Amino acid sequence: MFDTLTESFTSAIKKIRFHDDEKALKKALAELKKSLLKADVHHKVVKDLIGTVEIETKKAGIGKDQFLDAMRQALYDLLKTEGKQGFVFAPNPPTVILMTGLQGSGKTTTTGKLALWLKEQKKKKVLIVAADLQRMAAVEQLRQISGQIGVDLYEDESTKDPVEVVKAAMSKAKNSLYDVVLIDTAGRLAIDEELMDELKRVRDAAQPDEIFYVADSLTGQDAVRTAQTFKEKIGIDGVILSKYDGDAKGGVALGIASQVNVPLRFIGAGEKMHDLEIFLPERIVNRLMGLGDIEGLAEKTANVIDEKQAKKLTRKIKKGQFNFNDFLEQMEQMKKLGSMKSLMGMIPGMGNMAKAMKDFDLENSQELKQIKALVNSMTPKERENPDLLNNSRKQRLAKGAGMDQMEVNRILKQFKNAAKMAKKFSGKKGMQDLQNMMSQMQGGGKFPR
Numbered sequence: 307m308f309d310t311l312t313e314s315f316t317s318a319i320k321k322i323r324f325h326d327d328e329k330a331l332k333k334a335l336a337e338l339k340k341s342l343l344k345a346d347v348h349h350k351v352v353k354d355l356i357g358t359v360e361i362e363t364k365k366a367g368i369g370k371d372q373f374l375d376a377m378r379q380a381l382y383d384l385l386k387t388e389g390k391q392g393f394v395f396a397p398n399p400p401t402v403i404l405m406t407g408l409q410g411s412g413k414t415t416t417t418g419k420l421a422l423w424l425k426e427q428k429k430k431k432v433l434i435v436a437a438d439l440q441r442m443a444a445v446e447q448l449r450q451i452s453g454q455i456g457v458d459l460y461e462d463e464s465t466k467d468p469v470e471v472v473k474a475a476m477s478k479a480k481n482s483l484y485d486v487v488l489i490d491t492a493g494r495l496a497i498d499e500e501l502m503d504e505l506k507r508v509r510d511a512a513q514p515d516e517i518f519y520v521a522d523s524l525t526g527q528d529a530v531r532t533a534q535t536f537k538e539k540i541g542i543d544g545v546i547l548s549k550y551d552g553d554a555k556g557g558v559a560l561g562i563a564s565q566v567n568v569p570l571r572f573i574g575a576g577e578k579m580h581d582l583e584i585f586l587p588e589r590i591v592n593r594l595m596g597l598g599d600i601e602g603l604a605e606k607t608a609n610v611i612d613e614k615q616a617k618k619l620t621r622k623i624k625k626g627q628f629n630f631n632d633f634l635e636q637m638e639q640m641k642k643l644g645s646m647k648s649l650m651g652m653i654p655g656m657g658n659m660a661k662a663m664k665d666f667d668l669e670n671s672q673e674l675k676q677i678k679a680l681v682n683s684m685t686p687k688e689r690e691n692p693d694l695l696n697n698s699r700k701q702r703l704a705k706g707a708g709m710d711q712m713e714v715n716r717i718l719k720q721f722k723n724a725a726k727m728a729k730k731f732s733g734k735k736g737m738q739d740l741q742n743m744m745s746q747m748q749g750g751g752k753f754p755r
């Protein structure tokens with residue numbers, strides 16, 4: 307998700323040739339500055355950050371380590387704006403969140419994503435409230451989303467007054483012991499008095515614990531300005547950046563918290579319900595410095611990967627019994643995880659590979675199609691036991707899969723390597739599936755890099 311930014315940072319870091327003198331530091335700072343500006347980080351934010359890094363590096367004594375330390379600290383300070391981080395539950399449930407933002411910013415989608423995140427990651431009972439009674443079909447949109455993610459919805463289309471809806475929803479939430487209430491509100495194309503008045507009335511009726519502002523990353527500095535206005539007019543406690551997947555530069559994520567002086571809490575990067583990530587400064591800083599985010603990765607995989615199945619697989623891998631059926635199954639699992647690119651950036655040392663994976667699409671990869679064709683041509687026994695594959699069987703497979711025998715040999719060898727690597731890695735719980743994939747990829751020659 308932060309591939310572009312991570313790339314700018316790591317390439318700036320790489321370019322630093324420290325002779326431990328001031329000239330080298332200036333050069334390193336210039337590199338850093340250039341990459342931040344290129345990523346569309348606001349110039350004031352860049353200026354402050356560079357200034358701090360310079361002062362702190364000098365204080366500690368010029369050197370690469372000192373520079374990296376100063377950079378890490380400055381980034382952390384920049385992101386860790388005063389306020390709550392991540393999702394914070396109220397001492398007495400339900401925790402009530404008011405979702406605000408302009409029309410089309412992604413409020414409704416984000417409400418669904420957040421509800422799913424709370425349900426899956428935090429095991430909470432969530433109630434979504436349809437308080438956008440302005441836009442036609444807004445309630446229907448939420449109905450579909452809540453049905454899809456299996457989260458309850460409070461709606462009442464017999465009224466046009468969101469305050470009425472919110473009041474009734476709140477009493478339902480209290481009576482039915484919901485942990486969290488997410489209120490989706492109406493937006494406008496631009497900020498106007500009417501919108502603010504409605505929001506204030508909804509706010510006063512709901513008494514939310516927090517007000518989240520959903521900002522469309524694609525609107526860049528406009529998103530920052532609008533967030534500031536919302537903050538002044540109704541008060542916001544957190545920002546969620548949506549559509550980050552469409553923002554090639556990504557710098558707004560670095561600047562928005564300090565510019566609005568409200569913490570960035572989540573980032574939405576895709577239209578699917580799983581495309582939401584919690585934004586925790588320390589994790590993000592690690593990722594930006596190319597150190598990955600194992601915790602985030604574990605959370606993400608835990609959602610989709612069936613633990614029992616994972617354990618069974620681990621046993622097989624350890625015994626060297628990983629076969630083609632397992633391989634296909636893993637492929638299917640990986641699809642559920644979303645884009646390879648976003649996962650890659652979370653693996654330590656893999657940040658730079660993220661770019662290479664940019665266009666890598668599990669569903670349409672030529673390489674995977676070939677592998678699948680090959681596996682499909684195998685008999686069940688062959689799939690279970692790749693060692694059965696002698697020359698005549700390989701010939702048959704080549705015909706069946708429509709490739710030449712060299713191709714078949716290459717894929718089989720690659721698979722063998724992958725299984726070997728997986729065995730080697732199989733001690734580390736929870737990561738096996740991914741590591742299989744990784745070793746598979748590194749072993750294969752055909753993936754884009």
Ligand SMILES: Nc1nc2c(ncn2[C@@H]2O[C@H](COP(=O)(O)OP(=O)(O)O)[C@@H](O)[C@H]2O)c(=O)[nH]1
Binds near residue numbers: 407408409415550575
């Ligand atoms: N690519 C992408 N599209 C998004 C994201 N969040 C929302 N959208 C799309 O943006 C459009 C507007 O979203 P919606 O939730 O209806 O916005 P609202 O008017 O603020 O409620 C929809 O087509 C969503 O699918 C995101 O993170 N990435």
Ligand SMILES: [Mg+2]
Binds near residue numbers: 438
């Ligand atoms: Mg909406």
